[in-house]
Amino acid sequence: MSDVTNKAVLFLVEGDTDELSLGEIIKKYLAPKKEFFQVIGTDITSAYDIKPDNIIDEINSQIHDKLDEIKLFESDVLAVIHLVDMDGAYVTKDFIKEMKPCSKWIYQDFAIIGDSIEKVVSRNKHKIENLNRLLVTKLVGKFYTIPYKVFYFSCNLEHVLHNNPNVDDRDKRDKAEEFADKYCDDVEGFVKFISQSDFSVAGSWQETWDFIKERNNSLKRYTNFGLFFKEGVMG
Template sequence: MSNTKVVLLIVEGELDRYFYREYLGSFFASCFEGGDIKYRVTSRDVLARHEPNGIKYSIEAQLESALDEHKLELDDILYIAHLCDTDGSYLEEGDFLINQDDSLNFDQNYKYVLSNAKIYAKSLDYRDQLIASWNVKKRNQAELKNCKKIKGIPYRLYYNSMFLEHFLTGKIPRYTEDKRDCIDSFFDEFCSYEDLANYAENKKLSDDYDSSWELLKLPRNKMVSATNLNIFFEDIKLLKNSD
């Protein structure tokens, strides 16, 4: 890919991909005027899945898939930025309750309730499945938070709490179309990457990477609308001085 280098952004789903593409083009153009560093986005949620070979193996496989998708070589990748949703991974087991009042819609398996910071599941079995899945995610996040490189390429894990739409609105959209509406409404109000960067600055828990994760684990922050995208923006700017 000539002398152009690529920042690979790993996100969880297609809506995340849709969201970040709105801002990253202008952000990268402002940071790297010569166009010598570009970005590519790939999407897949692997953090809640148990991988017998370890979560790094899953990220390596995702990297290989992204190289094929974008027709890149490993040497083209300068940096891997992984944006995850924390979901309910930092809730305690006692925060998961069984829904008793039939308030779940027929197609809902669980719901977040921000007023008391609880998760209500449709059944005991589903509650236990949810706890197990998010415990896997919590362990994987802990490992990747301390991971410095994937296949020799600098890597960092960033988060939105509890997921993108919650970070953007502080609310919990119920349906997929509601999630898309959240994103489109955000686009209308926050038009530029500077707007997004300022918004993330107001939603940060810390400017320090390790602290941003540790503070997220505190009971008062278990359902907070927060991010460490502020650190992501600063990390990307520093690539200007990289070899």
């Protein structure tokens, strides 16, 4: 048996800047609830070797790698929270524009601009299939005992936090540090920002996912992560 008193909340995030932006804020939010934050960094929905038939196995493997690392059992985990970037995944082909040369895809409210329309279509199809598998997943872990829920940033984390979906990779860390510094000692201000802004999608968890799938909403600045703070760990 583990001697852990508090329960861990594991976060699956897409990159280092997600943890840098949100980690300290979420740790402070959870601390009074006697819950603590651990992060697993992985961009799993777009990886081409990850498909609907193996995505849960991959998540479970990463969960147990983390549990082994921090010497916890599944029974010590309150929930797994998965934060994903939408990347305009649900838009139809008419929202995808081709431009050559284009070394990096550009995200706008009404278009994804890339060097190949078919590449974007293929990526979106793959990502949608993986997301749809995650959306019906309620429990994860080796013994399928850990509650699981996925929340989104649209069209990506930087879009929601900085109102810029195309932050240069070289600037992401500085932006993340600025954001963390702004809210690290103002958790209440962050919760208000993420839950009550114009981009905060209201409704039930299912309703917020139905909304982001409509037309070009997965390109616009939206998030349903506020539900995590408004309705408890599982939203």
